[in-house]
Amino acid sequence: MKLSGKVAIVTGGSRGIGMAVATTLAENGANVVITSKEKSRLEKASEKIKNSFSVAGDIRIIDDVQNIVKKTIERFGKIDILVNNAGIFPKVKPLHEITESEWNEVIDVNLTGQFHVTKTVIPYMMKNGGCIVNVSSDAGLKSFENFEADAYTASKAALVMLTKAWAIEYAKYKIRVNCVCPGIVETDMTRPYLATEADRAMADAEHPIGRIGLPKDVANAILYLVSDDSSWITGAILPVDGGAVTR
Numbered sequence: 001m002k003l004s005g006k007v008a009i010v011t012g013g014s015r016g017i018g019m020a021v022a023t024t025l026a027e028n029g030a031n032v033v034i035t036s037k038e039k040s041r042l043e044k045a046s047e048k049i050k051n052s053f054s055v056a057g058d059i060r061i062i063d064d065v066q067n068i069v070k071k072t073i074e075r076f077g078k079i080d081i082l083v084n085n086a087g088i089f090p091k092v093k094p095l096h097e098i099t100e101s102e103w104n105e106v107i108d109v110n111l112t113g114q115f116h117v118t119k120t121v122i123p124y125m126m127k128n129g130g131c132i133v134n135v136s137s138d139a140g141l142k143s144f145e146n147f148e149a150d151a152y153t154a155s156k157a158a159l160v161m162l163t164k165a166w167a168i169e170y171a172k173y174k175i176r177v178n179c180v181c182p183g184i185v186e187t188d189m190t191r192p193y194l195a196t197e198a199d200r201a202m203a204d205a206e207h208p209i210g211r212i213g214l215p216k217d218v219a220n221a222i223l224y225l226v227s228d229d230s231s232w233i234t235g236a237i238l239p240v241d242g243g244a245v246t247r
């Protein structure tokens with residue numbers, strides 16, 4: 001199997017894209033540590049994913065992140081793969097209506113959270129190499145009409161540039177860093193925007209391939225980026241979006 005003997009951490013592994021990623025990596029032989037905030041949901045997810053182990057924590061809090069990494073090392077002795085997937089999507093509103101606390105909440109999870117996790121994991125990868133995949137978004141690559149989610153856009157665009165910076169900075173340690181930018185994927189995050197048939201049809205039409213994505217579509221791309229099939233790829237920003245950003 002592609003990932004036999006590998007140890008992976010997937011943040012936001014309790015549901016949606018993260019759960020599909022954790023399941024796919026485990027199906028390909030990896031031992032997977034899933035993390036997220038809500039312990040009961042996380043434990044239920046872990047029961048469904050073979051070869052998985054869960055550690056709850058809030059990625060905004062560095063002590064929680066250090067605990068997740070400590071527990072992973074105690075159990076498996078190393079970390080080969082990190083998928084920075086946890087994220088939140090704010091209520092869509094124009095810039096002049098966004099409050100300071102709404103702005104900070106998104107930046108704290110989607111950007112500072114990824115910084116906390118990556119800076120804590122990287123020293124364990126510096127000995128034997130590793131693979132990191134950041135989950136950004138089409139919103140980090142392009143402005144969309146009627147999509148005023150400025151803190152989200154800023155956080156996801158920052159992840160795109162951090163991917164390139166970390167790829168260059170850590171290539172000498174054989175650590176590859178890549179990024180996926182999903183279009184609209186059906187998860188708890190997007191379900192409120194897909195409530196009616198008309199909403200769904202509009203969302204499908206945003207994607208030239210003619211449909212929105214499934215968590216598995218993103219998981220398959222991430223599997224490629226963390227396997228040896230992509231061993232000469234680092235710093236890549238891969239839209240996984242049925243062509244939405246290319247339009």
Ligand SMILES: NC(=O)c1ccc[n+]([C@@H]2O[C@H](COP(=O)([O-])OP(=O)(O)OC[C@H]3O[C@@H](n4cnc5c(N)ncnc54)[C@H](OP(=O)(O)O)[C@@H]3O)[C@@H](O)[C@H]2O)c1
Pocket residue numbers: 011012013014015016017018035036037038039041057058059060085086087088089109113135136137138181182183184185186187188189190
């Ligand atoms: N769905 C889309 O259309 C789409 C498109 C582009 C990019 N993305 C990105 O893909 C990633 C996953 O999205 P999704 O749609 O799968 O979302 P989701 O179903 O809402 O799941 C989000 C995950 O992130 C975790 N999380 C949120 N805040 C956290 C925190 N402070 N600390 C630790 N974990 C936290 C959640 O944990 P709890 O269960 O504990 O809340 C959950 O596991 C996000 O980064 C999102 O921005 C999604």
